[in-house]
Amino acid sequence: MSDNLQQLVELLPQLGEGILVTLELTLGGAVLALLIAFTLGFGSRARTKWARVPSRVVVEFFRGTSLVVQIFWLYYVLPLPPFYVELDPLACGILALGLNYGAYASEVVRGSINSVAKGQWEAAVALDLGPVHRMRRVIMPQAWPLMIPMFTNLLIQLVKGSALAAYISLHDLNFFTEELRERTSETVFSYTVGLLLYFAVAYLLTLGMNALEVRAKNRLGAGPSLREVLRLAPVQTTADVGAGTPASTASKGGDRA
Amino acid sequence: MPENDTTPAIEFRGVVKQFGHNTVLDGLDFSVAQGDRVTLIGPSGSGKTTILRLLMTLEEADGGLIFVDGDPYTHEMRGDKRVAIPEKRRSLVRRRVGMVFQQFNLFPNMTVLENIIEAPIHVLGKSKAAAITDAEALLDKVGLAEKRDERPTKLSGGQQQRVAIARALAMEPDILLLDEVTSALDPELVADVLGVLRNIAETTDITMLIVTHEMQFAREVSNRVLMFDGGKIVEEADPETIFTSPSHERTQEFLRAIL
Numbered sequence: 459m460s461d462n463l464q465q466l467v468e469l470l471p472q473l474g475e476g477i478l479v480t481l482e483l484t485l486g487g488a489v490l491a492l493l494i495a496f497t498l499g500f501g502s503r504a505r506t507k508w509a510r511v512p513s514r515v516v517v518e519f520f521r522g523t524s525l526v527v528q529i530f531w532l533y534y535v536l537p538l539p540p541f542y543v544e545l546d547p548l549a550c551g552i553l554a555l556g557l558n559y560g561a562y563a564s565e566v567v568r569g570s571i572n573s574v575a576k577g578q579w580e581a582a583v584a585l586d587l588g589p590v591h592r593m594r595r596v597i598m599p600q601a602w603p604l605m606i607p608m609f610t611n612l613l614i615q616l617v618k619g620s621a622l623a624a625y626i627s628l629h630d631l632n633f634f635t636e637e638l639r640e641r642t643s644e645t646v647f648s649y650t651v652g653l654l655l656y657f658a659v660a661y662l663l664t665l666g667m668n669a670l671e672v673r674a675k676n677r678l679g680a681g682p683s684l685r686e687v688l689r690l691a692p693v694q695t696t697a698d699v700g701a702g703t704p705a706s707t708a709s710k711g712g713d714r715a
Numbered sequence: 716m717p718e719n720d721t722t723p724a725i726e727f728r729g730v731v732k733q734f735g736h737n738t739v740l741d742g743l744d745f746s747v748a749q750g751d752r753v754t755l756i757g758p759s760g761s762g763k764t765t766i767l768r769l770l771m772t773l774e775e776a777d778g779g780l781i782f783v784d785g786d787p788y789t790h791e792m793r794g795d796k797r798v799a800i801p802e803k804r805r806s807l808v809r810r811r812v813g814m815v816f817q818q819f820n821l822f823p824n825m826t827v828l829e830n831i832i833e834a835p836i837h838v839l840g841k842s843k844a845a846a847i848t849d850a851e852a853l854l855d856k857v858g859l860a861e862k863r864d865e866r867p868t869k870l871s872g873g874q875q876q877r878v879a880i881a882r883a884l885a886m887e888p889d890i891l892l893l894d895e896v897t898s899a900l901d902p903e904l905v906a907d908v909l910g911v912l913r914n915i916a917e918t919t920d921i922t923m924l925i926v927t928h929e930m931q932f933a934r935e936v937s938n939r940v941l942m943f944d945g946g947k948i949v950e951e952a953d954p955e956t957i958f959t960s961p962s963h964e965r966t967q968e969f970l971r972a973i974l
Contacts, residue, residue, distance in 0.1 A: 581820035581879075584771050585834035585886060586810050593835065598826035678823050679866030 462647045469638060473655075476634030480659060482628060483551045490556025490565050498560065499567025505684040513564070522559035525619050529554040533626040551623040559616045563609060568705055570604040571597060603674035610667040614660045621656070631655050718753065722785040724749045724890055724922040725770065732946075738944040739765050739951045747939075752916055752923040754933035754954070757943030758969060767892040770924070771814045772805060783808050784889065786940045794956055810838065813888030816922030817895040819875040821867035821882070825853070831882045839886065846885070853881040857911045873904030877911050884915070890922045892914075897929055905929070912936065928973060934958055942966045 466473075482689030501513030520528070532550040537541045545553070574597050582592040624632035639645060675681040723746035728973065732740040739762045747753050755763040768774040769781060780799070781788045790797050830844040831853060841849070845970060853858045857877040859870075867875050876896055883891060893912065897905045899937045909932050916923065916936045920942050927933055933940060934954045942950040950963040962968050 506946060573818075578822065580773050581772070581816065581822070583773060583809075584812075584814040584816075585882070586806055586838045587834060588806070591837055595837075596822050596824070600822075633782050679868040680823075699800035 462644050463641050465642045466638065467633070471639060472629070472634055474491065475609055475629055476631040477630055477655070477659070479548070479623070479630040479633075480617070480620055482548060483555060483582075483623050483628070484613075484617050484659070484663070486548075486552035487555030487559060487616050487620065490552060491558075491560035491612070491616065492609075494556055494560025495567050497564030498564035499571070502564065502568045503571065505546065517564050518562045520557045521565075523558075525554060525558045526622055526625075529622050529626060547623070547626045548630050550626055551620065551628060555616055555619060558619070559612050559683055564614050566605050566608040566612070567601075570601040570608075573604060574600045600678060603671065605675055606667060606671040610664060610671070613663055613667060617660050617663060618656060631659070722749070722784070725924065726782040726785075727766070727779065727908070728782070729779035729951055730769065730776050730781060732762070732774060733777050735942075738946065740769075740776075741889070743946060743948075744939065745948060747922060747924060748943045752919045752925065752937040752940060753941060754777065754937040755941050755943055756926060756927075756933065756957075757820055757949075758929075761911065761943040762946040764894055764944050765925060767814065767924060770812055770892055772809055772889070772898065783811060784828060802893065810886065810919050812892065813883035813886050813890070814892040814894065815879050815883050815896045817898050819828055819872070819899070819927045821875055823866065823868050826864050826866060827859070827878050830878060831885045834882075835885050839949045847872065850881070850885055853884055854878075856884075856905070856914070857881045857893055868883045871904060871965040872900045873907050876900065876904075876908045880908070880915070887920065890924065893923065893927065895926055897927065897932075930958060930970075930974060942969065944969075 498513045498517050501509045502517065504510045504513070508714060529550060532554055533544060533547065535541070535546060536550075555693075567681045571593075578596055579592070582596045587596065620630060621632035623630050624636065631652065635648055635655070638651060639648035642648060669684055672681060672687050673684045725747040727743050727745050730740050730743045731738070737759075743762070743766075755766065757763055765774060769776055769789075770783075776789060780790055780792070780797070786808055788802060789805055790799055792798075800880075821827075822833070825833065828847065828850055831850040832841075832843070835841045835846040835849065836843055851860065851863065854863055857880055859874055859877055859881070862870060862874060862878070867878060870878065880896075896912070897908055900908065909929065912932070913936055915921065923936070925933065925937060937954055940952060940954050940957045941948050942957065942961070942965065944965045949959065950961060950966045951963075957966065958970065961970060
């Protein structure tokens with residue numbers, strides 16, 4: 459066992475590189491996915507079919523095809539005729555992760571926007587706020603907190619999906635795990651280290667996303683502020699927390715002639 | 716803006732509204748004079764709320780024309796054809812109309828003050844300082860000056876509704892639509908909201924269109940009551956007459972049922 463640890467210490471520079479590559483893939487993929495998610499999410503809600511239909515097609519295509527095949531396609535097929543596009547392996551990985559998870563996340567965007575109470579849209583129209591203003595100042599601030607927990611899920615999946623990058627020559631955490639196994643010839647040790655490394659990365663990202671969620675909810679007047687949570691200071695009574703969601707204020711009535 | 720005092724504030728000409736196969740309004744004609752306070756009563760499904768929603772462009776009429784201060788609002792006739800008016804022009808008319816909703820619909824991501832100043836600043840182009848001054852005066856009027864920096868979610872239903880009234884008034888509308896504004900409130904909170912509305916009715920000349928089940932309020936505030944049934948006006952009179960000696964059988968039935 460101490461030999462194994464010895465090997466691990468010797469491989470620290472490679473471990474550092476592995477973490478860096480995995481983070482690059484994850485963050486690059488996540489940023490691209492977020493851009494795609496909002497573009498396709500809004501596109502899917504558009505009134506003109508010229509925006510709606512292409513958006514739906516792209517979403518269904520990238521949701522419906524395997525991430526592995528997408529990565530291999532970008533890496534092996536794109537350089538061939540008639541495309542002749544040779545992408546850096548990291549770019550291939552980021553692009554595939556961004557497209558695949560962006561397609562999923564666009565459904566999150568669409569669904570969250572649609573689930574903001576109808577009365578909020580109507581009040582914005584009644585105040586004559588224009589469509590862009592309405593979205594930016596009224597709807598998005600309320601849809602965003604709904605999106606975050608689902609984005610967190612997707613982000614964690616994206617971290618794990620990034621492990622495929624090892625198969626297109628990238629030296630990520632997955633590659634490092636293999637390297638460790640070759641060096642130690644210890645299958646159990648190496649793959650267990652691999653599991654723990656991915657878990658650590660995923661867990662740190664989850665913590666970050668949870669902080670984002672607390673902040674977003676607090677801005678809606680629901681739940682404690684991030685500062686209160688981090689200080690672990692006694693927050694308002696539990697009855698107070700979460701009592702402020704738009705749905706719970708609209709407790710009665712709702713029928714209309 | 717009103718061309719003269721005889722131009723109705725609101726006019727419906729042959730307005731048709733269908734939801735699927737259900738025709739809610741079937742060629743409705745009616746008009747509201749400047750400064751009138753009109754209460755719409757009638758059983759649910761009779762089309763009262765639809766009228767308000769059409770006036771707020773939350774629904775689109777399937778036929779007929781709607782005029783505000785004599786200006787065509789959502790559609791106009793070009794020759795024999797009824798054509799939709801583009802959003803830019805609708806918006807200019809919509810600006811004269813304000814609405815208060817049954818469920819208040821305050822924006823939870825903004826404070827009370829921010830709720831009120833958002834549209835005056837961004838739609839009317841008021842300066843922030845002026846918008847705040849006006850908002851504070853309105854909050855004072857609805858008795859909630861001290862709640863200025865609270866989140867709406869921390870307020871009671873009655874307080875939220877009073878903020879919503881202030882928010883609508885901050886747009887300085889010529890016409891105010893009140894859609895069952897007390898129906899979602901606990902009974903003990905209704906009086907405050909009605910008090911605020913009574914005060915507005917007494918101190919302004921805003922044209923009001925009111926859908927309510929509070930007959931006492933309708934009686935005090937409005938000068939005209941329209942009884943709707945099946946998307947048609949079955950009776951129209953001053954509140955005294957309609958509440959004490961309604962002539963139409965449907966009105967009598969309806970009032971017996973709710974009073």
